[in-house]
Amino acid sequence: MNKRDFLKNSTVLGVTGSIVSPSSVLAQNSDYSSLKDITGDAVSITVDERKARVTKAQKIMRKMNIDMLLIEAGSALIYFTGVRWRRSERFTGVLIPANGDIAFITPFFEEPSVRESMAFGENVLTWHEHENPFDLVLNILNNLGLNKGRIAVEETVRHFIVYGTQLAAKNFQVVSGQDITRGCRMYKSPAEIALMQKANDVTIKAYQYVYQQIEEGMYPADIATLMDDASLALGGRPVFSGVLLNEASAYPHGTGQPQQVKKGGIILMDCGCSVHDYQSDISRTWVYGEPTKKHRKVWETVKRGQELALESATIGVPAGKVDDTVRAYYEKQGYGP
The missing domain is CATH 3.40.350.10 (Creatinase/prolidase N-terminal domain)
Known part of the structure; x- marks a missing residue:
């Protein structure tokens, strides 16, 4: 049995005497050497x-x-x-x-x-x-x-x-x-937009890294640690890394019940970092393992709602009208107001 398998299947005693989940040890010992700082060309506000x-x-x-x-x-x-x-x-x-x-x-x-x-x-x-x-x-x-x-x-x-x-x-x-x-x-300058884009770039790349690192049995805190550390390695300053698993993903701010990554379970992340005071705020949701037909249907429904929002958000259209358009579509699909 190699070290990684041992950590996955054992309980590890931390230096404080408290019990640390095996997945926590894996998250803390992840290799971030493949991630490089991409913010070197970011220019702060003059x-x-x-x-x-x-x-x-x-x-x-x-x-x-x-x-x-x-x-x-x-x-x-x-x-x-x-x-x-x-x-x-x-x-x-x-x-x-x-x-x-x-x-x-x-x-x-x-x-x-x-x-x-x-x-x-x-x-x-x-x-x-x-x-x-x-x-x-x-x-x-x-x-x-x-x-x-x-x-x-x-x-x-x-x-x-x-x-x-x-x-x-x-x-x-x-x-x-x-x-x-x-x-x-409310009116952003080119310099502000560039910094917002750079923060988004950091978060997207961090997501791509974290997606590959998640393992069955991990806790939300383990995944959040991965996201924070990846964002730091890419040059961002972590601001928030929210992780909801399984049933908890159905609630806007989760549940007090403990959750772990499991096959066929939902992983919902809502994360953001800062680059020279400008933040990203990006959410991603996926299934760990193979999604069911219901998973795919719900995912496609949400995706279509986002597409309708982008199509509706034209110059001069009230923001509330964009929301109304998406809500109307969801209601037709059988979801509540």
């Missing part, structure tokens, strides 16, 4: 492009009679400024005025790290633990000669930040900023 995004946002703000846009840590902060920051109980964010330069707000002890992440801009206002960070919002507005007006907040900003801003800037109306941010982020 400073000039980020500045152009701010300029576009300011143009939309002036058209909407908005004086300031408030953004906290998250994807929008990265999009406009390049600053990658985690959300915590302490406010870190950026204020984009309708006219003028952007200004960052962050705790005093975080300033060096924030400056290191900034793609552009010089104005960083800090606050100490005994101070109110939202007073700085009002100070920035007053320094621009504004005593009243409208402050827009990016749509994912948390309530304590919105509320704190409302209390500090009582003469200003706080409104949603989604029309500003979506007016920028």
Whole structure:
């Protein structure tokens, strides 16, 4: 019996004293040497492009009679400024005025790290633990000669930040900023599309590798490990690797019942990675072993639904109409609304 067969048919004791599934050992010891980094030619978003995004946002703000846009840590902060920051109980964010330069707000002890992440801009206002960070919002507005007006907040900003801003800037109306941010982020530049394509390329190649490595008895975590490691080897940063097996694949987010790969069982994967902040999100479903006639019929039905979606998604057609077209087809095939 060789080592691989031994691991498949034995229970292995981990270094922590807990029992590790044999398939986990196989997944952890997979050979990724055939996978090469394919992201070497990927170009991150330039400073000039980020500045152009701010300029576009300011143009939309002036058209909407908005004086300031408030953004906290998250994807929008990265999009406009390049600053990658985690959300915590302490406010870190950026204020984009309708006219003028952007200004960052962050705790005093975080300033060096924030400056290191900034793609552009010089104005960083800090606050100490005994101070109110939202007073700085009002100070920035007053320094621009504004005593009243409208402050827009990016749509994912948390309530304590919105509320704190409302209390500090009582003469200003706080409104949603989604029309500003979506007016920028929903339109992708060639550079963005290239990065999205590269992330998709990584995920597809990782799928191709993982497909060949799956073995009977593996657990979802084993397959997810394979996907994460393959994505890393190809140059991507794993973001999520969801794996649903057998009956669990019938539920959007699986079941608490343990599942393992088995002959004739369904493998559903939903995975994504990031390349320079742009993510893939690709799902794949197949049968381990030989599919039944029912498997093939369901697969062909879903495939036809996707084809109808692509055929329907033409310029000027509401997104809901695309969904309606596919749902109508599925209902004709006997599936629920």
